[in-house]
Amino acid sequence: MREDIIEYLKKEIYERSQGPGNKFGEGAYYHIEAVAKNGELLAKKFGADEEVVIIASWLHDIASITDIDLYEMHHIHGASIAEEILTKLNYDKDKINLVKECIKNHRGSVKMDKLTIEEQCVADADAISHFDNVPSLLYLAYKQKGMSIEEGADFVKNKLIRSYNKLSDNSKEFYTYKFNDTIKMFK
Numbered sequence: 337m338r339e340d341i342i343e344y345l346k347k348e349i350y351e352r353s354q355g356p357g358n359k360f361g362e363g364a365y366y367h368i369e370a371v372a373k374n375g376e377l378l379a380k381k382f383g384a385d386e387e388v389v390i391i392a393s394w395l396h397d398i399a400s401i402t403d404i405d406l407y408e409m410h411h412i413h414g415a416s417i418a419e420e421i422l423t424k425l426n427y428d429k430d431k432i433n434l435v436k437e438c439i440k441n442h443r444g445s446v447k448m449d450k451l452t453i454e455e456q457c458v459a460d461a462d463a464i465s466h467f468d469n470v471p472s473l474l475y476l477a478y479k480q481k482g483m484s485i486e487e488g489a490d491f492v493k494n495k496l497i498r499s500y501n502k503l504s505d506n507s508k509e510f511y512t513y514k515f516n517d518t519i520k521m522f523k
């Protein structure tokens with residue numbers, strides 16, 4: 337495991353999330369951190385290359401937090417930025433390509449048909465990460481969108497249900513407990 341690269345990326349992502357290019361607020365870092373945590377869990381569970389999944393998870397939204405203008409195509413820009421950083425860090429060429437594929441295909445809305453197990457882990461970790469960041473979603477609903485208690489609860493609940501429905505069948509099963517525990521709060 338290239339711990340040196342993972343440590344470097346944590347710092348790099350933290351710094352970019354604090355920089356002027358990040359328009360998503362402090363929640364962006366918590367989101368990426370949660371994706372890395374869930375990515376590691378899923379990679380272990382499904383026998384994926386853990387290192388590739390963890391590195392791709394830390395990098396998957398790097399373009400969005402660097403420059404809001406890159407958001408629309410952040411999966412494409414993110415793959416290029418990842419290549420640049422990982423090449424500089426002397427990461428294995430083949431693994432860089434796997435990481436790039438994970439970043440390109442992490443978006444539920446831009447899903448490709450055939451995903452490698454590593455790509456699936458990152459995409460699923462991205463979707464399930466909302467369950468680890470309910471306070472950020474509540475903040476978005478009540479503080480940023482100014483919703484009423486009921487509107488906000490519905491907004492967050494629906495967002496969580498949509499995220500869960502994006503998961504692959506295997507991950508749905510793996511996270512059933514998390515879904516049920518979290519959704520209970522909104523009834």
Ligand SMILES: [Fe+2]
Nearest residue numbers: 396397442443
């Ligand atoms: Fe993303």
Ligand SMILES: [Fe+2]
Nearest residue numbers: 371396397462
């Ligand atoms: Fe993400």
